[in-house]
Amino acid sequence: MRIVLIGNIFFTYLILKFLKKKKFQLFVISSNKNKFNSDSYDLKSFCKKNQIKFYKSLDINNNDTFLKINNYNPNLILCIGFSYLIKDKLINKYKNKIIGYHPTNLPYNRGRHPIIWSISLGLKSIYSCLFLLDKGIDTGKIIKKKKIKISKDLFAIDVYRKLAITAKNQLNDILKYYKKNKKINYKIEKNNIKGNIWRKRNFEDGKIDWRMGKASIINLVRALSTPYPGAHFLYKNKPIKVFKIYESNYVKKSVFLFDEPGKVVDTKNGLTIRCYDGYLKIKNTFPSPNIQIGDYL
Numbered sequence: 001m002r003i004v005l006i007g008n009i010f011f012t013y014l015i016l017k018f019l020k021k022k023k024f025q026l027f028v029i030s031s032n033k034n035k036f037n038s039d040s041y042d043l044k045s046f047c048k049k050n051q052i053k054f055y056k057s058l059d060i061n062n063n064d065t066f067l068k069i070n071n072y073n074p075n076l077i078l079c080i081g082f083s084y085l086i087k088d089k090l091i092n093k094y095k096n097k098i099i100g101y102h103p104t105n106l107p108y109n110r111g112r113h114p115i116i117w118s119i120s121l122g123l124k125s126i127y128s129c130l131f132l133l134d135k136g137i138d139t140g141k142i143i144k145k146k147k148i149k150i151s152k153d154l155f156a157i158d159v160y161r162k163l164a165i166t167a168k169n170q171l172n173d174i175l176k177y178y179k180k181n182k183k184i185n186y187k188i189e190k191n192n193i194k195g196n197i198w199r200k201r202n203f204e205d206g207k208i209d210w211r212m213g214k215a216s217i218i219n220l221v222r223a224l225s226t227p228y229p230g231a232h233f234l235y236k237n238k239p240i241k242v243f244k245i246y247e248s249n250y251v252k253k254s255v256f257l258f259d260e261p262g263k264v265v266d267t268k269n270g271l272t273i274r275c276y277d278g279y280l281k282i283k284n285t286f287p288s289p290n291i292q293i294g295d296y297l
Contacts, residue, residue, distance in 0.1 A: 001179055004029060004074040006060065007081035010041040010227055014164040015080050018171070020050055027053040027072045029065065031084075039160075039227040061087045069094075076178060079133060080167075091135055096184060098133040099174070100140060103163050105147075106131060107195030110138035115159055117198045118150065119223035122215065125149055126159060128166040130174065132186055137197060141186045144170040152218075155225045155244075208233040210262035210297060213277045214247055221245040230286070233297045240297075241286045248272045248279035264295045273297060 001024050005016055008030040019026055030043045047054035053072070057065040060082070066089055069077070077094055079086060080101040091098065104114045105127045118126045125147050132140040146166050150159055177185050206224050208217055208231055221242050224231040230241035250265060250272045259265055259274040266272035270283045271291060291297075 001025065001076070001175070002027070002072060002074045003175075004069055004072060004077040006030075006077065006079045006086075008032075008040055008043065008083075009081035010039045011160065011164060011167075012081035013041045013043060013046065014161075015078070015167065015171070016043060016046065016052075018168040020052065022172070022175070024175075027055070027069075027074065029055050029057050029060070029069070031057055031060070031082075038229040060084050061089065066090060066093075076175075076184075078171075085137065086133055088135065091133060096132055096186075099143065099184070100131050100133040100138065101167060102129050102131070102138045103127060104129065104138075106138055106142060106145065107193050109198055110195055111197035112200040113198065115156060115163070116201060116223045116228060119154075119156060119159060120220050122219050123150060126163065128163050128170060130167070130170055132184065143174060143184060143186045146170065155222045156228055157226050160227065206231045207239075208242065208297075210273060210275045212275060214275055214280060217275055217280060218245055218247070235289055235291060235295070235297055238289075240289060242282055243286075244283050246281050246283070248281040250279040250281075260296075262297045264291055264293055264297065267291065267293055 003019060003024045004027045005012065005019065006029045016028065028043055028047050044054055044056065055068050059065065069090065070093070077098040079098060086098065102110065102114060103126050104110065104118065106129045109117065115126070127145055127147055129145040130143045131138070132143060134140040148162050148166060174184065206220070206229070208220060210233070221231045221244070225243045230243050232239040232241050261275055263274045264271055265274060265279065270281050271285070272279050272281050
């Protein structure tokens, strides 16, 4: 079975390794690293090493890319981990043969940065969802969807890997069914729920405001940890990145002492900082400035 895989992030790489083990005929289409994805991944070297056909597309919707795909004559196209919309020409040519991926409970929470939004908003679950691509933003008919719990101790990379394991199992079922029946077994939606679209995040969305509560700050740091660029706070007007943060057991010296949010109260084995409803400890920062007790972040 001939499969085109379109994508350019680490998640795409995990799926590519799975497909290679299954010994499908593969054609990988990727693009240059872009500002939307801090988890961008260069798939070219893996493809070269494993003799997998590879093409770096300047525009997924241009005629050159269309001809490359058309000449390959794929049975299926998988679009997994790609930031650009596939438009009419490919959609029309390969109707019901292009499978997309989005880790939310579609049609809810469509759009950008779904893993980051899910963790930062404190959601208790996330979904591994495969669907038939259409002209909308994550609006196609659902093929498979599975709920995954997000416990409070999971950071972004933990959720990322759990999603990848689930997606590989789902794809295995989809591809086995297609091989036998020459079609995709999708679910007919019973209603016309439009859901909602999450917006694209920006640098300011990753800023820690120490007037926030403990849970909100911890969630933000968890959400933006590896493979993402990290949450940050400002010290002397310079951004300092944080990838790990914990609730502190710091005890005030007096019941009459009230520290303001953002104040550094201890520097032993990391930084202990007052936030709205308690104290948090940062084990390390990047870079590591000489922050002192009494400084304000």
